[in-house]
Amino acid sequence: MVPLHGLPLIAHAVRGLLSAGCVRHVVVAAPPDHVAEVSAALASFEAVSVVAGGADRVASVRLALGAALTRVPAAEIALVHDVDRALTPSALVRSVADAVADGNPAVVPVLPVTDTVKRVAPSGVILDTPDRTDLRSLQSPQGFAVDVLLRACAAGGVLEKVDVPVLTVPGDIAAMKITTPFDLTVAEAVVAG
Known part of the structure; x- marks a missing residue:
């Protein structure tokens, strides 16, 4: 519910999903004590419902x-999206779907890891520097065949336990995470842009 421009x-995230043209309905899982507040914030969207998470x-x-x-019993594809990636471009949503x-x-969107990454012992001492050539940062939305997502949920949400290949598609820097005050300042500048 943090305001952005x-x-x-959540309204930015929902608008981005629906404007992609491939999303028929969005279900938002809200904290149980905020369902009414989230529902009110999304009242202007027709193809949206809110459930208690x-x-x-x-x-x-x-x-x-x-x-x-x-809502959509014949759905074959499900996208799982994070509100903290509220500025995800519609083209990325379509690419995943x-x-x-x-x-x-x-399918998951990814970006190459550009920062140097270190493995660090609990004592705080650097152990080594993994080769980042094959490392990627995951973004959302993440897309699934509905039956695969159902199986993954039954397996505790661990996709590796359902033994399906996960394809990566190029992510987008605009799908940045907005989790800190600094991120919010950057997002404000992007939206005002």
Whole structure:
């Protein structure tokens, strides 16, 4: 509900999903004590519903997916998106959905890791420097064939436990995480842009 350029982050995220042209309905899993507040913030959107989220991310995804399948029973693709990536471009949403529609059971947008990464011991001493050539930062939305997401939720949300290949597609720097006051300042500048 943090405001960004006059609207809560959640409204920006929902608008981005719906403007992609491939999303038929958005279900928002809100903290149980904020369902009314989130619903009010999204009242201007027609293809949106809000459900009380669960105790953790996996439970929230499971609840949202159940509600989405009630609204769109024939859905074959589900996207899981994070509100902290509220400025994700519509083209990235379409790219993920298209890759799932092309037969990939799970798809995630990624960016190459550009920072030097260090493995550090609990004592604070640097152990080594992993080669970042094959490292990627994950973004959202993450796309799934509905049956794969259902199986992943049943496996505790660990996609590796359902043994399906996860395709990566190029992410977008605009899909930045907005989690700190600095991130919010940058996002304000981008939106005002």
